Amino acid sequence: MSDRSDEVAEATDRGERPTDELLEETERLLSEPNAEVDADSSADASAAAPTNAGATEDASSRSRLPSLPRPSLGARFSPKGFLALVAALGVGLVAGGLAVPIAGELVGTFAVAFAIGLATSKRRYLEVGAAGAAVGGIAAVASNAVLAVAGSGRAVLAVGVAAGLVACLVGYYFGRDLRNGLFRDLE
Incomplete structure (x- = not known):
């Protein structure tokens, strides 16, 4: 050897x-x-x-250097939660459109996002934002189909996505804020 x-x-x-x-x-x-x-x-x-x-x-x-753990997309974004939020916000959009004649769809999505923020303890801003943008974009194109086909499709889609995103995120934020205020201990 x-x-x-x-x-x-x-x-x-x-x-x-x-x-x-x-x-x-x-x-x-x-x-x-x-x-x-x-x-x-x-x-x-x-x-x-x-x-x-x-x-x-x-x-x-x-x-x-120590490697930091990188959270996967599944840890930050839940596809099941997203689909559930799309369905709930879609129902709120239709109900709001039937109940309030002017801007009822936005009021309905705001109200549903507010209720979801009030009811849930887990932070899901990414899912709520994506679902609000999707529902807002689809609703805008569907309700303004003539404008979308006539050549203003991008503008209609952009306005719908922005309005849905803002209405849902603001509603969700206020719902979570109220929830935190209700469950916080008084000093």
């Missing part, structure tokens, strides 16, 4: 890297969340190490 130092010396003489160095690099690459590596680029990088000394120092210093 040969000595470990002899194996390392022979490997470096042949242009190969020692196993410990390869293991350290593999561990560093696996700890980086967005590292993309192919075999050719890693071999080229090891051969051209003296010319890319600054780049390898930057990479090694980044690997020493």
Whole structure:
């Protein structure tokens, strides 16, 4: 059996890297969340190490930094919640349009978003905003179909999306604010 130092010396003489160095690099690459590596680029990088000394120092210093967990989209956005909000806001839009003749759709979506903010304890501004924008855009295009077909479709859609987004976010905010005020302890 040969000595470990002899194996390392022979490997470096042949242009190969020692196993410990390869293991350290593999561990560093696996700890980086967005590292993309192919075999050719890693071999080229090891051969051209003296010319890319600054780049390898930057990479090694980044690997020493603690990686922060990145929340996934599922942690911030719930597709089921979004669909439920679209349905609820759609019902509020129709009910508001039937009850109030002028701007009733906005009043209905505001009221539903307010009620949702009052009822829920979990913050869902992203879902409420996206659902309000979707419902507002669809309602604007559907109620102004002639304008949309005549060439002003983008303008009609933009106004509907903006109005739905603002009405829902403001309603949701006020509902959450009232909920926080109702459940806060008096001092």
